[in-house]
Amino acid sequence: MRRVAPVLALLLLCGLSACTSEAEPEEGASTTLTVLLDPDVTTAQKTAVEQRLRAMPSVADxxxxxxxxxxxxIREDSPDLLADVKPEHLPESFSATVTDASVAEAVNLVMGTVAGVEWVGLTMAEADPLPTRIGAIVRLEPTVTxxxxxxxxxxxxxLPHAESVEFEDRDAAYARLREQCQGKGDLAAQLDSRMTRPSLRVTLGMKGRGETDLPGIGRLDGVEGLHLVPVAML
Known part of the structure; x- marks a missing residue:
């Protein structure tokens, strides 16, 4: 993964990591999917990525x-992340809303294998106010020690607001996702066991807890990615 993907991933995380809310939990809230394209993506690949994304179940907008x-x-929200990055260094991307939490993770994994895609991330869809509890998927590298x-x-x-932490190995993840995707078009058939990763699945109680170092977790050795998601996805 090139430099720009971690920069944008950190940007997506920073917006939520400092937020609190007085709202009741919205465990079934929608999820935002961000698909970063390779800098050298071709026009044909870009078209194919968009078509594949639009064909996914429960994907809209x-x-x-x-x-x-x-x-x-980035300039408006986190200018300190720019450093020497210029607009031409950043990739184009697709954003979409996944309205069904049960398929969001599978869509994330499948889209990550499409030619022309560099990185795919999941975050909570914007809401005002944010729910008092959110989920975090800390995806580990397949070779994690x-x-x-x-x-x-x-x-x-x-983390001061970690309410629960559960480990899931990649075989269990594959079995769970296959089951969740039944009846969701051909999404289950598109899944491959090699796509899944071991992960820590965390429930975060955000109400009144202030800032936390979620981006720091994403930089630890052995971590492949970090996604902030509705609790229903856990």
């Missing part, structure tokens, strides 16, 4: 975001 739009968002996993789990459990 597919929008192409340009490099300039990505740059402006026992020592690395233990260090990541220790860091996650040390």
């Amino acid at each position: 597919v929008v192409l975001k340009t490099r300039d739009q990505a740059y402006e968002r 026992g020592e690395q996993r233990a260090a990541v789990e220790e860091a996650v459990r040390a």
